[in-house]
Amino acid sequence: MVGPVWLSAALIVVGGVLFVTGGAGFLRDGRRIGAPIIAILGAGICALGVGLVLAVLGHPLLLVIVLVVAFGLLLLGNVVGYPLLVIFLLYAGITVLRRESRTLGNALALVAAIGLILLPGTLGWLAPSDVVRDDPAYLLRYAVHLAAILIVVYFGFAFAAFMIASLLYRWRRSRVVPEAVIVLGSGLIDGAVPPLLAARLQRGLQAQADFGGAPILIPSGGQGDDEPRSEGEAMREYLIAHGADPAAVVAETESRTTSENLRFSRTLLSEPDAPVVVATSSYHVFRTALLTRALGMRAHVVGAPTAWYYVPSAVLREFAGVMRDHWRVVAVSIALMVSGAVAFTLIIVPAMVPPAG
Known part of the structure:
Protein backbone atom coordinates (compact mmCIF):
# COMPACT_ATOMS: atom_id res chain seq x y z
CA MET A 1 0.00 0.00 0.00
CA PRO A 60 -10.73 2.79 -10.08
CA LEU A 61 -12.97 4.62 -12.57
CA LEU A 62 -10.60 7.56 -13.23
CA LEU A 63 -7.61 5.25 -13.72
CA VAL A 64 -9.61 3.14 -16.16
CA ILE A 65 -10.63 6.28 -18.08
CA VAL A 66 -7.02 7.53 -18.26
CA LEU A 67 -5.75 4.17 -19.51
CA VAL A 68 -8.59 3.75 -22.01
CA VAL A 69 -8.02 7.27 -23.40
CA ALA A 70 -4.26 6.69 -23.71
CA PHE A 71 -4.74 3.29 -25.37
CA GLY A 72 -7.51 4.65 -27.58
CA LEU A 73 -5.37 7.53 -28.83
CA LEU A 74 -2.50 5.12 -29.55
CA LEU A 75 -4.80 2.70 -31.35
CA LEU A 76 -6.61 5.38 -33.36
CA GLY A 77 -3.35 7.05 -34.28
CA ASN A 78 -1.78 3.90 -35.68
CA VAL A 79 -4.72 1.84 -36.97
CA VAL A 80 -7.03 4.62 -38.18
CA GLY A 81 -5.13 7.91 -38.21
CA TYR A 82 -2.07 6.66 -40.13
CA PRO A 83 -3.90 5.37 -43.24
CA LEU A 84 -6.32 8.35 -43.21
CA LEU A 85 -3.35 10.73 -43.05
CA VAL A 86 -1.74 8.96 -46.02
CA ILE A 87 -4.95 9.19 -48.07
CA PHE A 88 -5.44 12.87 -47.20
CA LEU A 89 -1.84 13.77 -48.05
CA LEU A 90 -2.07 11.91 -51.38
CA TYR A 91 -5.27 13.71 -52.32
CA ALA A 92 -4.06 17.12 -51.18
CA GLY A 93 -0.66 16.61 -52.82
CA ILE A 94 -2.14 15.69 -56.19
CA THR A 95 -4.69 18.52 -55.97
CA VAL A 96 -2.15 21.24 -55.19
CA LEU A 97 0.09 20.13 -58.07
CA ARG A 98 -2.90 20.24 -60.44
CA ARG A 99 -4.05 23.70 -59.32
CA GLU A 100 -0.79 25.43 -58.41
CA SER A 101 2.76 25.59 -59.79
CA ARG A 102 4.65 22.30 -59.80
CA THR A 103 7.43 23.14 -57.37
CA LEU A 104 9.18 21.05 -54.73
CA GLY A 105 7.50 23.07 -51.99
CA ASN A 106 4.04 22.32 -53.38
CA ALA A 107 4.96 18.64 -53.76
CA LEU A 108 5.82 18.13 -50.08
CA ALA A 109 2.41 16.66 -49.21
CA LEU A 110 2.74 14.06 -51.97
CA VAL A 111 6.35 13.31 -50.97
CA ALA A 112 5.27 12.90 -47.33
CA ALA A 113 2.46 10.52 -48.34
CA ILE A 114 4.84 8.35 -50.35
CA GLY A 115 7.31 8.41 -47.46
CA LEU A 116 4.62 7.24 -45.01
CA ILE A 117 3.62 4.45 -47.38
CA LEU A 118 7.22 3.23 -47.62
CA LEU A 119 8.12 3.74 -43.94
CA PRO A 120 6.70 0.51 -42.43
CA GLY A 121 8.28 -1.62 -45.15
CA THR A 122 11.62 0.19 -44.82
CA LEU A 123 11.72 -0.30 -41.05
CA GLY A 124 10.73 -3.94 -41.54
CA TRP A 125 13.54 -4.42 -44.07
CA LEU A 126 16.05 -2.90 -41.65
CA ALA A 127 14.86 -5.04 -38.72
CA PRO A 128 17.26 -7.77 -37.56
CA SER A 129 16.16 -11.38 -37.23
CA ASP A 130 14.23 -12.51 -34.16
CA VAL A 131 17.10 -14.73 -33.06
CA VAL A 132 19.52 -12.48 -31.18
CA ARG A 133 23.19 -12.91 -32.09
CA ASP A 134 26.38 -11.09 -31.20
CA ASP A 135 28.19 -11.17 -34.54
CA PRO A 136 29.18 -7.79 -36.10
CA ALA A 137 26.67 -7.99 -39.00
CA TYR A 138 23.74 -8.58 -36.64
CA LEU A 139 24.85 -5.85 -34.22
CA LEU A 140 25.25 -3.34 -37.07
CA ARG A 141 21.77 -4.11 -38.40
CA TYR A 142 20.31 -3.89 -34.89
CA ALA A 143 21.93 -0.50 -34.25
CA VAL A 144 20.79 0.93 -37.60
CA HIS A 145 17.24 -0.31 -37.07
CA LEU A 146 17.02 1.05 -33.52
CA ALA A 147 18.51 4.42 -34.54
CA ALA A 148 16.05 4.67 -37.44
CA ILE A 149 13.10 4.01 -35.13
CA LEU A 150 14.30 6.60 -32.63
CA ILE A 151 14.77 9.23 -35.35
CA VAL A 152 11.31 8.53 -36.83
CA VAL A 153 9.73 8.82 -33.37
CA TYR A 154 11.67 12.02 -32.70
CA PHE A 155 10.47 13.75 -35.87
CA GLY A 156 6.95 12.43 -35.36
CA PHE A 157 6.86 13.85 -31.84
CA ALA A 158 8.43 17.12 -32.98
CA PHE A 159 5.80 17.51 -35.72
CA ALA A 160 2.98 16.71 -33.29
CA ALA A 161 4.36 19.28 -30.84
CA PHE A 162 4.63 21.84 -33.63
CA MET A 163 1.03 21.29 -34.69
CA ILE A 164 -0.37 21.38 -31.14
CA ALA A 165 1.52 24.56 -30.27
CA SER A 166 0.49 26.13 -33.58
CA LEU A 167 -3.21 25.38 -33.08
CA LEU A 168 -3.19 26.60 -29.48
CA TYR A 169 -1.43 29.81 -30.48
CA ARG A 170 -4.20 30.68 -32.95
CA TRP A 171 -6.72 30.80 -30.11
CA ARG A 172 -4.86 33.60 -28.39
CA ARG A 173 -5.89 37.21 -28.75
CA SER A 174 -3.76 40.35 -28.61
CA ARG A 175 -3.97 41.90 -25.17
CA VAL A 176 -2.76 45.40 -26.06
CA VAL A 177 -3.56 47.90 -28.79
CA PRO A 178 -0.74 47.61 -31.34
CA GLU A 179 1.07 50.57 -32.80
CA ALA A 180 1.11 48.94 -36.22
CA VAL A 181 -0.16 46.03 -38.26
CA ILE A 182 2.68 44.55 -40.32
CA VAL A 183 1.52 42.67 -43.42
CA LEU A 184 4.08 40.20 -44.76
CA GLY A 185 4.66 40.00 -48.50
CA SER A 186 4.47 36.76 -50.45
CA GLY A 187 5.35 37.75 -54.02
CA LEU A 188 3.74 39.60 -56.92
CA ILE A 189 2.57 38.22 -60.25
CA ASP A 190 3.34 40.55 -63.17
CA GLY A 191 3.60 43.40 -60.69
CA ALA A 192 0.07 42.81 -59.35
CA VAL A 193 -1.18 41.50 -56.00
CA PRO A 194 -2.17 37.80 -56.36
CA PRO A 195 -4.96 36.14 -54.32
CA LEU A 196 -2.64 34.77 -51.60
CA LEU A 197 -1.17 38.20 -50.91
CA ALA A 198 -4.58 39.85 -51.20
CA ALA A 199 -5.86 37.58 -48.42
CA ARG A 200 -3.01 38.72 -46.18
CA LEU A 201 -3.78 42.37 -46.93
CA GLN A 202 -7.46 41.86 -46.18
CA ARG A 203 -6.49 40.24 -42.87
CA GLY A 204 -4.34 43.27 -42.14
CA LEU A 205 -7.27 45.61 -42.79
CA GLN A 206 -9.44 43.47 -40.51
CA ALA A 207 -6.82 43.59 -37.76
CA GLN A 208 -6.65 47.37 -38.04
CA ALA A 209 -10.45 47.58 -37.82
CA ASP A 210 -10.44 45.31 -34.76
CA PHE A 211 -8.58 48.06 -32.91
CA GLY A 212 -10.75 50.90 -34.09
CA GLY A 213 -8.46 51.87 -36.96
CA ALA A 214 -5.77 53.07 -34.53
CA PRO A 215 -2.76 51.05 -35.75
CA ILE A 216 -0.89 52.13 -38.86
CA LEU A 217 -0.46 49.57 -41.65
CA ILE A 218 3.03 48.52 -42.73
CA PRO A 219 2.94 46.44 -45.94
CA SER A 220 6.34 44.77 -46.13
CA GLY A 221 8.15 43.40 -49.16
CA GLY A 222 11.06 44.26 -51.41
CA GLN A 223 11.46 43.92 -55.16
CA GLY A 224 12.22 40.46 -56.48
CA ASP A 225 14.49 39.83 -59.46
CA ASP A 226 11.45 39.05 -61.63
CA GLU A 227 9.23 41.85 -60.29
CA PRO A 228 8.83 45.30 -61.90
CA ARG A 229 8.32 47.01 -58.52
CA SER A 230 8.53 46.32 -54.82
CA GLU A 231 5.85 44.34 -53.04
CA GLY A 232 5.54 47.07 -50.41
CA GLU A 233 4.49 49.63 -53.04
CA ALA A 234 1.97 47.30 -54.68
CA MET A 235 0.60 46.28 -51.27
CA ARG A 236 0.23 49.93 -50.23
CA GLU A 237 -1.75 50.69 -53.39
CA TYR A 238 -4.00 47.70 -52.71
CA LEU A 239 -4.68 48.78 -49.13
CA ILE A 240 -5.53 52.35 -50.15
CA ALA A 241 -7.77 51.10 -52.95
CA HIS A 242 -9.64 49.00 -50.40
CA GLY A 243 -10.35 51.80 -47.98
CA ALA A 244 -7.19 52.40 -45.97
CA ASP A 245 -6.24 55.97 -45.08
CA PRO A 246 -3.14 56.83 -47.16
CA ALA A 247 -1.65 58.67 -44.17
CA ALA A 248 -1.90 55.47 -42.11
CA VAL A 249 -0.06 53.21 -44.62
CA VAL A 250 3.75 53.18 -44.55
CA ALA A 251 5.40 50.77 -46.98
CA GLU A 252 8.58 48.83 -46.22
CA THR A 253 10.25 48.09 -49.56
CA GLU A 254 13.67 46.53 -48.92
CA SER A 255 13.03 43.11 -47.34
CA ARG A 256 13.53 39.79 -49.14
CA THR A 257 12.77 37.26 -46.38
CA THR A 258 10.30 36.92 -43.51
CA SER A 259 13.01 37.79 -41.01
CA GLU A 260 13.85 40.94 -42.98
CA ASN A 261 10.12 41.77 -43.24
CA LEU A 262 10.01 41.90 -39.47
CA ARG A 263 13.37 43.55 -38.83
CA PHE A 264 13.01 46.28 -41.46
CA SER A 265 9.39 47.00 -40.52
CA ARG A 266 10.50 47.33 -36.92
CA THR A 267 12.64 50.33 -37.85
CA LEU A 268 9.47 52.18 -38.90
CA LEU A 269 8.01 51.96 -35.38
CA SER A 270 8.35 54.71 -32.78
CA GLU A 271 10.25 52.27 -30.54
CA PRO A 272 11.77 48.83 -31.28
CA ASP A 273 9.61 47.19 -28.60
CA ALA A 274 6.34 48.87 -29.61
CA PRO A 275 3.52 46.27 -29.76
CA VAL A 276 2.50 45.10 -33.23
CA VAL A 277 0.17 42.67 -34.96
CA VAL A 278 1.63 40.72 -37.87
CA ALA A 279 -0.70 39.52 -40.64
CA THR A 280 0.31 36.56 -42.81
CA SER A 281 -1.22 33.36 -44.22
CA SER A 282 -2.76 30.88 -41.77
CA TYR A 283 -0.12 28.20 -42.36
CA HIS A 284 2.67 30.75 -41.75
CA VAL A 285 1.38 32.07 -38.40
CA PHE A 286 3.30 30.01 -35.88
CA ARG A 287 6.70 30.09 -37.56
CA THR A 288 6.33 33.86 -37.90
CA ALA A 289 5.43 34.00 -34.20
CA LEU A 290 8.60 32.06 -33.37
CA LEU A 291 10.63 34.53 -35.43
CA THR A 292 9.09 37.53 -33.65
CA ARG A 293 10.02 35.96 -30.32
CA ALA A 294 13.58 35.31 -31.47
CA LEU A 295 13.82 38.96 -32.54
CA GLY A 296 12.50 40.14 -29.17
CA MET A 297 9.40 41.77 -30.67
CA ARG A 298 6.17 42.39 -28.77
CA ALA A 299 4.07 40.83 -31.49
CA HIS A 300 0.89 38.88 -32.02
CA VAL A 301 0.52 37.07 -35.35
CA VAL A 302 -2.79 36.50 -37.14
CA GLY A 303 -3.51 34.47 -40.27
CA ALA A 304 -5.52 34.83 -43.45
CA PRO A 305 -7.54 31.86 -44.79
CA THR A 306 -5.74 29.58 -47.25
CA ALA A 307 -7.11 27.07 -49.76
CA TRP A 308 -7.39 23.69 -47.97
CA TYR A 309 -5.41 21.73 -50.54
CA TYR A 310 -2.47 24.13 -50.19
CA VAL A 311 -2.23 23.77 -46.40
CA PRO A 312 -0.56 20.31 -46.02
CA SER A 313 2.44 21.13 -48.23
CA ALA A 314 2.68 24.61 -46.71
CA VAL A 315 2.59 23.29 -43.15
CA LEU A 316 5.26 20.70 -43.93
CA ARG A 317 7.38 23.46 -45.45
CA GLU A 318 6.91 25.56 -42.30
CA PHE A 319 7.86 22.61 -40.08
CA ALA A 320 10.98 22.01 -42.17
CA GLY A 321 11.78 25.70 -41.77
CA VAL A 322 11.48 25.47 -37.98
CA MET A 323 13.74 22.41 -37.96
CA ARG A 324 16.24 24.32 -40.09
CA ASP A 325 16.05 27.35 -37.79
CA HIS A 326 16.88 25.05 -34.85
CA TRP A 327 19.31 22.80 -36.72
CA ARG A 328 21.80 22.68 -33.85
CA VAL A 329 19.19 21.23 -31.50
CA VAL A 330 18.09 18.76 -34.17
CA ALA A 331 21.67 17.71 -34.92
CA VAL A 332 22.51 17.19 -31.23
CA SER A 333 19.28 15.23 -30.70
CA ILE A 334 19.97 12.92 -33.63
CA ALA A 335 23.58 12.44 -32.49
CA LEU A 336 22.39 11.47 -29.00
CA MET A 337 19.84 9.02 -30.42
CA VAL A 338 22.40 7.37 -32.68
CA SER A 339 24.91 7.20 -29.81
CA GLY A 340 22.25 5.71 -27.54
CA ALA A 341 21.31 3.12 -30.15
CA VAL A 342 24.96 2.12 -30.61
CA ALA A 343 25.58 1.96 -26.84
CA PHE A 344 22.44 -0.16 -26.30
CA THR A 345 23.46 -2.48 -29.12
CA LEU A 346 27.02 -2.96 -27.86
CA ILE A 347 26.21 -3.28 -24.15
CA ILE A 348 22.69 -4.73 -23.82
CA VAL A 349 22.18 -6.84 -26.95
CA PRO A 350 25.13 -9.24 -26.32
CA ALA A 351 23.67 -9.94 -22.87
CA MET A 352 20.39 -10.95 -24.58
CA VAL A 353 22.05 -13.72 -26.64
CA PRO A 354 20.66 -17.10 -25.53
CA PRO A 355 23.24 -19.48 -24.11
CA ALA A 356 24.64 -22.06 -26.49
CA GLY A 357 23.10 -25.48 -26.34
Whole structure:
Protein backbone atom coordinates (compact mmCIF):
# COMPACT_ATOMS: atom_id res chain seq x y z
CA MET A 1 0.00 0.00 0.00
CA VAL A 2 2.81 2.41 0.92
CA GLY A 3 4.57 1.91 -2.42
CA PRO A 4 1.55 2.80 -4.62
CA VAL A 5 0.74 5.80 -2.39
CA TRP A 6 4.25 7.23 -2.68
CA LEU A 7 4.29 6.56 -6.42
CA SER A 8 0.91 8.25 -6.83
CA ALA A 9 2.01 11.24 -4.75
CA ALA A 10 5.18 11.58 -6.81
CA LEU A 11 3.20 11.44 -10.06
CA ILE A 12 0.75 14.06 -8.80
CA VAL A 13 3.53 16.41 -7.68
CA VAL A 14 5.61 15.99 -10.84
CA GLY A 15 2.55 16.28 -13.08
CA GLY A 16 1.30 19.33 -11.21
CA VAL A 17 4.66 21.08 -11.46
CA LEU A 18 4.87 20.34 -15.19
CA PHE A 19 1.28 21.49 -15.78
CA VAL A 20 1.74 24.76 -13.88
CA THR A 21 5.13 25.44 -15.45
CA GLY A 22 3.97 24.74 -18.99
CA GLY A 23 0.64 26.52 -18.55
CA ALA A 24 2.24 29.61 -17.05
CA GLY A 25 4.82 29.70 -19.83
CA PHE A 26 2.14 29.46 -22.50
CA LEU A 27 -0.05 32.12 -20.89
CA ARG A 28 2.95 34.42 -20.54
CA ASP A 29 4.05 33.95 -24.14
CA GLY A 30 2.28 31.60 -26.56
CA ARG A 31 5.21 31.68 -28.97
CA ARG A 32 6.75 28.52 -27.51
CA ILE A 33 6.63 24.96 -28.80
CA GLY A 34 7.56 23.30 -25.51
CA ALA A 35 5.24 25.08 -23.07
CA PRO A 36 1.87 23.59 -24.16
CA ILE A 37 3.44 20.15 -24.59
CA ILE A 38 4.81 20.28 -21.04
CA ALA A 39 1.39 21.39 -19.75
CA ILE A 40 -0.42 18.54 -21.57
CA LEU A 41 2.16 15.99 -20.40
CA GLY A 42 1.85 17.29 -16.84
CA ALA A 43 -1.94 17.05 -16.93
CA GLY A 44 -1.72 13.43 -18.11
CA ILE A 45 0.82 12.46 -15.41
CA CYS A 46 -1.22 14.20 -12.73
CA ALA A 47 -4.42 12.46 -13.87
CA LEU A 48 -2.59 9.12 -13.76
CA GLY A 49 -1.41 9.82 -10.20
CA VAL A 50 -4.88 10.83 -9.00
CA GLY A 51 -6.32 7.76 -10.72
CA LEU A 52 -3.88 5.49 -8.87
CA VAL A 53 -4.79 7.08 -5.54
CA LEU A 54 -8.49 6.60 -6.19
CA ALA A 55 -7.89 3.03 -7.35
CA VAL A 56 -6.08 2.23 -4.09
CA LEU A 57 -9.08 3.67 -2.23
CA GLY A 58 -11.43 1.42 -4.18
CA HIS A 59 -12.53 3.85 -6.88
CA PRO A 60 -10.73 2.79 -10.08
CA LEU A 61 -12.97 4.62 -12.57
CA LEU A 62 -10.60 7.56 -13.23
CA LEU A 63 -7.61 5.25 -13.72
CA VAL A 64 -9.61 3.14 -16.16
CA ILE A 65 -10.63 6.28 -18.08
CA VAL A 66 -7.02 7.53 -18.26
CA LEU A 67 -5.75 4.17 -19.51
CA VAL A 68 -8.59 3.75 -22.01
CA VAL A 69 -8.02 7.27 -23.40
CA ALA A 70 -4.26 6.69 -23.71
CA PHE A 71 -4.74 3.29 -25.37
CA GLY A 72 -7.51 4.65 -27.58
CA LEU A 73 -5.37 7.53 -28.83
CA LEU A 74 -2.50 5.12 -29.55
CA LEU A 75 -4.80 2.70 -31.35
CA LEU A 76 -6.61 5.38 -33.36
CA GLY A 77 -3.35 7.05 -34.28
CA ASN A 78 -1.78 3.90 -35.68
CA VAL A 79 -4.72 1.84 -36.97
CA VAL A 80 -7.03 4.62 -38.18
CA GLY A 81 -5.13 7.91 -38.21
CA TYR A 82 -2.07 6.66 -40.13
CA PRO A 83 -3.90 5.37 -43.24
CA LEU A 84 -6.32 8.35 -43.21
CA LEU A 85 -3.35 10.73 -43.05
CA VAL A 86 -1.74 8.96 -46.02
CA ILE A 87 -4.95 9.19 -48.07
CA PHE A 88 -5.44 12.87 -47.20
CA LEU A 89 -1.84 13.77 -48.05
CA LEU A 90 -2.07 11.91 -51.38
CA TYR A 91 -5.27 13.71 -52.32
CA ALA A 92 -4.06 17.12 -51.18
CA GLY A 93 -0.66 16.61 -52.82
CA ILE A 94 -2.14 15.69 -56.19
CA THR A 95 -4.69 18.52 -55.97
CA VAL A 96 -2.15 21.24 -55.19
CA LEU A 97 0.09 20.13 -58.07
CA ARG A 98 -2.90 20.24 -60.44
CA ARG A 99 -4.05 23.70 -59.32
CA GLU A 100 -0.79 25.43 -58.41
CA SER A 101 2.76 25.59 -59.79
CA ARG A 102 4.65 22.30 -59.80
CA THR A 103 7.43 23.14 -57.37
CA LEU A 104 9.18 21.05 -54.73
CA GLY A 105 7.50 23.07 -51.99
CA ASN A 106 4.04 22.32 -53.38
CA ALA A 107 4.96 18.64 -53.76
CA LEU A 108 5.82 18.13 -50.08
CA ALA A 109 2.41 16.66 -49.21
CA LEU A 110 2.74 14.06 -51.97
CA VAL A 111 6.35 13.31 -50.97
CA ALA A 112 5.27 12.90 -47.33
CA ALA A 113 2.46 10.52 -48.34
CA ILE A 114 4.84 8.35 -50.35
CA GLY A 115 7.31 8.41 -47.46
CA LEU A 116 4.62 7.24 -45.01
CA ILE A 117 3.62 4.45 -47.38
CA LEU A 118 7.22 3.23 -47.62
CA LEU A 119 8.12 3.74 -43.94
CA PRO A 120 6.70 0.51 -42.43
CA GLY A 121 8.28 -1.62 -45.15
CA THR A 122 11.62 0.19 -44.82
CA LEU A 123 11.72 -0.30 -41.05
CA GLY A 124 10.73 -3.94 -41.54
CA TRP A 125 13.54 -4.42 -44.07
CA LEU A 126 16.05 -2.90 -41.65
CA ALA A 127 14.86 -5.04 -38.72
CA PRO A 128 17.26 -7.77 -37.56
CA SER A 129 16.16 -11.38 -37.23
CA ASP A 130 14.23 -12.51 -34.16
CA VAL A 131 17.10 -14.73 -33.06
CA VAL A 132 19.52 -12.48 -31.18
CA ARG A 133 23.19 -12.91 -32.09
CA ASP A 134 26.38 -11.09 -31.20
CA ASP A 135 28.19 -11.17 -34.54
CA PRO A 136 29.18 -7.79 -36.10
CA ALA A 137 26.67 -7.99 -39.00
CA TYR A 138 23.74 -8.58 -36.64
CA LEU A 139 24.85 -5.85 -34.22
CA LEU A 140 25.25 -3.34 -37.07
CA ARG A 141 21.77 -4.11 -38.40
CA TYR A 142 20.31 -3.89 -34.89
CA ALA A 143 21.93 -0.50 -34.25
CA VAL A 144 20.79 0.93 -37.60
CA HIS A 145 17.24 -0.31 -37.07
CA LEU A 146 17.02 1.05 -33.52
CA ALA A 147 18.51 4.42 -34.54
CA ALA A 148 16.05 4.67 -37.44
CA ILE A 149 13.10 4.01 -35.13
CA LEU A 150 14.30 6.60 -32.63
CA ILE A 151 14.77 9.23 -35.35
CA VAL A 152 11.31 8.53 -36.83
CA VAL A 153 9.73 8.82 -33.37
CA TYR A 154 11.67 12.02 -32.70
CA PHE A 155 10.47 13.75 -35.87
CA GLY A 156 6.95 12.43 -35.36
CA PHE A 157 6.86 13.85 -31.84
CA ALA A 158 8.43 17.12 -32.98
CA PHE A 159 5.80 17.51 -35.72
CA ALA A 160 2.98 16.71 -33.29
CA ALA A 161 4.36 19.28 -30.84
CA PHE A 162 4.63 21.84 -33.63
CA MET A 163 1.03 21.29 -34.69
CA ILE A 164 -0.37 21.38 -31.14
CA ALA A 165 1.52 24.56 -30.27
CA SER A 166 0.49 26.13 -33.58
CA LEU A 167 -3.21 25.38 -33.08
CA LEU A 168 -3.19 26.60 -29.48
CA TYR A 169 -1.43 29.81 -30.48
CA ARG A 170 -4.20 30.68 -32.95
CA TRP A 171 -6.72 30.80 -30.11
CA ARG A 172 -4.86 33.60 -28.39
CA ARG A 173 -5.89 37.21 -28.75
CA SER A 174 -3.76 40.35 -28.61
CA ARG A 175 -3.97 41.90 -25.17
CA VAL A 176 -2.76 45.40 -26.06
CA VAL A 177 -3.56 47.90 -28.79
CA PRO A 178 -0.74 47.61 -31.34
CA GLU A 179 1.07 50.57 -32.80
CA ALA A 180 1.11 48.94 -36.22
CA VAL A 181 -0.16 46.03 -38.26
CA ILE A 182 2.68 44.55 -40.32
CA VAL A 183 1.52 42.67 -43.42
CA LEU A 184 4.08 40.20 -44.76
CA GLY A 185 4.66 40.00 -48.50
CA SER A 186 4.47 36.76 -50.45
CA GLY A 187 5.35 37.75 -54.02
CA LEU A 188 3.74 39.60 -56.92
CA ILE A 189 2.57 38.22 -60.25
CA ASP A 190 3.34 40.55 -63.17
CA GLY A 191 3.60 43.40 -60.69
CA ALA A 192 0.07 42.81 -59.35
CA VAL A 193 -1.18 41.50 -56.00
CA PRO A 194 -2.17 37.80 -56.36
CA PRO A 195 -4.96 36.14 -54.32
CA LEU A 196 -2.64 34.77 -51.60
CA LEU A 197 -1.17 38.20 -50.91
CA ALA A 198 -4.58 39.85 -51.20
CA ALA A 199 -5.86 37.58 -48.42
CA ARG A 200 -3.01 38.72 -46.18
CA LEU A 201 -3.78 42.37 -46.93
CA GLN A 202 -7.46 41.86 -46.18
CA ARG A 203 -6.49 40.24 -42.87
CA GLY A 204 -4.34 43.27 -42.14
CA LEU A 205 -7.27 45.61 -42.79
CA GLN A 206 -9.44 43.47 -40.51
CA ALA A 207 -6.82 43.59 -37.76
CA GLN A 208 -6.65 47.37 -38.04
CA ALA A 209 -10.45 47.58 -37.82
CA ASP A 210 -10.44 45.31 -34.76
CA PHE A 211 -8.58 48.06 -32.91
CA GLY A 212 -10.75 50.90 -34.09
CA GLY A 213 -8.46 51.87 -36.96
CA ALA A 214 -5.77 53.07 -34.53
CA PRO A 215 -2.76 51.05 -35.75
CA ILE A 216 -0.89 52.13 -38.86
CA LEU A 217 -0.46 49.57 -41.65
CA ILE A 218 3.03 48.52 -42.73
CA PRO A 219 2.94 46.44 -45.94
CA SER A 220 6.34 44.77 -46.13
CA GLY A 221 8.15 43.40 -49.16
CA GLY A 222 11.06 44.26 -51.41
CA GLN A 223 11.46 43.92 -55.16
CA GLY A 224 12.22 40.46 -56.48
CA ASP A 225 14.49 39.83 -59.46
CA ASP A 226 11.45 39.05 -61.63
CA GLU A 227 9.23 41.85 -60.29
CA PRO A 228 8.83 45.30 -61.90
CA ARG A 229 8.32 47.01 -58.52
CA SER A 230 8.53 46.32 -54.82
CA GLU A 231 5.85 44.34 -53.04
CA GLY A 232 5.54 47.07 -50.41
CA GLU A 233 4.49 49.63 -53.04
CA ALA A 234 1.97 47.30 -54.68
CA MET A 235 0.60 46.28 -51.27
CA ARG A 236 0.23 49.93 -50.23
CA GLU A 237 -1.75 50.69 -53.39
CA TYR A 238 -4.00 47.70 -52.71
CA LEU A 239 -4.68 48.78 -49.13
CA ILE A 240 -5.53 52.35 -50.15
CA ALA A 241 -7.77 51.10 -52.95
CA HIS A 242 -9.64 49.00 -50.40
CA GLY A 243 -10.35 51.80 -47.98
CA ALA A 244 -7.19 52.40 -45.97
CA ASP A 245 -6.24 55.97 -45.08
CA PRO A 246 -3.14 56.83 -47.16
CA ALA A 247 -1.65 58.67 -44.17
CA ALA A 248 -1.90 55.47 -42.11
CA VAL A 249 -0.06 53.21 -44.62
CA VAL A 250 3.75 53.18 -44.55
CA ALA A 251 5.40 50.77 -46.98
CA GLU A 252 8.58 48.83 -46.22
CA THR A 253 10.25 48.09 -49.56
CA GLU A 254 13.67 46.53 -48.92
CA SER A 255 13.03 43.11 -47.34
CA ARG A 256 13.53 39.79 -49.14
CA THR A 257 12.77 37.26 -46.38
CA THR A 258 10.30 36.92 -43.51
CA SER A 259 13.01 37.79 -41.01
CA GLU A 260 13.85 40.94 -42.98
CA ASN A 261 10.12 41.77 -43.24
CA LEU A 262 10.01 41.90 -39.47
CA ARG A 263 13.37 43.55 -38.83
CA PHE A 264 13.01 46.28 -41.46
CA SER A 265 9.39 47.00 -40.52
CA ARG A 266 10.50 47.33 -36.92
CA THR A 267 12.64 50.33 -37.85
CA LEU A 268 9.47 52.18 -38.90
CA LEU A 269 8.01 51.96 -35.38
CA SER A 270 8.35 54.71 -32.78
CA GLU A 271 10.25 52.27 -30.54
CA PRO A 272 11.77 48.83 -31.28
CA ASP A 273 9.61 47.19 -28.60
CA ALA A 274 6.34 48.87 -29.61
CA PRO A 275 3.52 46.27 -29.76
CA VAL A 276 2.50 45.10 -33.23
CA VAL A 277 0.17 42.67 -34.96
CA VAL A 278 1.63 40.72 -37.87
CA ALA A 279 -0.70 39.52 -40.64
CA THR A 280 0.31 36.56 -42.81
CA SER A 281 -1.22 33.36 -44.22
CA SER A 282 -2.76 30.88 -41.77
CA TYR A 283 -0.12 28.20 -42.36
CA HIS A 284 2.67 30.75 -41.75
CA VAL A 285 1.38 32.07 -38.40
CA PHE A 286 3.30 30.01 -35.88
CA ARG A 287 6.70 30.09 -37.56
CA THR A 288 6.33 33.86 -37.90
CA ALA A 289 5.43 34.00 -34.20
CA LEU A 290 8.60 32.06 -33.37
CA LEU A 291 10.63 34.53 -35.43
CA THR A 292 9.09 37.53 -33.65
CA ARG A 293 10.02 35.96 -30.32
CA ALA A 294 13.58 35.31 -31.47
CA LEU A 295 13.82 38.96 -32.54
CA GLY A 296 12.50 40.14 -29.17
CA MET A 297 9.40 41.77 -30.67
CA ARG A 298 6.17 42.39 -28.77
CA ALA A 299 4.07 40.83 -31.49
CA HIS A 300 0.89 38.88 -32.02
CA VAL A 301 0.52 37.07 -35.35
CA VAL A 302 -2.79 36.50 -37.14
CA GLY A 303 -3.51 34.47 -40.27
CA ALA A 304 -5.52 34.83 -43.45
CA PRO A 305 -7.54 31.86 -44.79
CA THR A 306 -5.74 29.58 -47.25
CA ALA A 307 -7.11 27.07 -49.76
CA TRP A 308 -7.39 23.69 -47.97
CA TYR A 309 -5.41 21.73 -50.54
CA TYR A 310 -2.47 24.13 -50.19
CA VAL A 311 -2.23 23.77 -46.40
CA PRO A 312 -0.56 20.31 -46.02
CA SER A 313 2.44 21.13 -48.23
CA ALA A 314 2.68 24.61 -46.71
CA VAL A 315 2.59 23.29 -43.15
CA LEU A 316 5.26 20.70 -43.93
CA ARG A 317 7.38 23.46 -45.45
CA GLU A 318 6.91 25.56 -42.30
CA PHE A 319 7.86 22.61 -40.08
CA ALA A 320 10.98 22.01 -42.17
CA GLY A 321 11.78 25.70 -41.77
CA VAL A 322 11.48 25.47 -37.98
CA MET A 323 13.74 22.41 -37.96
CA ARG A 324 16.24 24.32 -40.09
CA ASP A 325 16.05 27.35 -37.79
CA HIS A 326 16.88 25.05 -34.85
CA TRP A 327 19.31 22.80 -36.72
CA ARG A 328 21.80 22.68 -33.85
CA VAL A 329 19.19 21.23 -31.50
CA VAL A 330 18.09 18.76 -34.17
CA ALA A 331 21.67 17.71 -34.92
CA VAL A 332 22.51 17.19 -31.23
CA SER A 333 19.28 15.23 -30.70
CA ILE A 334 19.97 12.92 -33.63
CA ALA A 335 23.58 12.44 -32.49
CA LEU A 336 22.39 11.47 -29.00
CA MET A 337 19.84 9.02 -30.42
CA VAL A 338 22.40 7.37 -32.68
CA SER A 339 24.91 7.20 -29.81
CA GLY A 340 22.25 5.71 -27.54
CA ALA A 341 21.31 3.12 -30.15
CA VAL A 342 24.96 2.12 -30.61
CA ALA A 343 25.58 1.96 -26.84
CA PHE A 344 22.44 -0.16 -26.30
CA THR A 345 23.46 -2.48 -29.12
CA LEU A 346 27.02 -2.96 -27.86
CA ILE A 347 26.21 -3.28 -24.15
CA ILE A 348 22.69 -4.73 -23.82
CA VAL A 349 22.18 -6.84 -26.95
CA PRO A 350 25.13 -9.24 -26.32
CA ALA A 351 23.67 -9.94 -22.87
CA MET A 352 20.39 -10.95 -24.58
CA VAL A 353 22.05 -13.72 -26.64
CA PRO A 354 20.66 -17.10 -25.53
CA PRO A 355 23.24 -19.48 -24.11
CA ALA A 356 24.64 -22.06 -26.49
CA GLY A 357 23.10 -25.48 -26.34
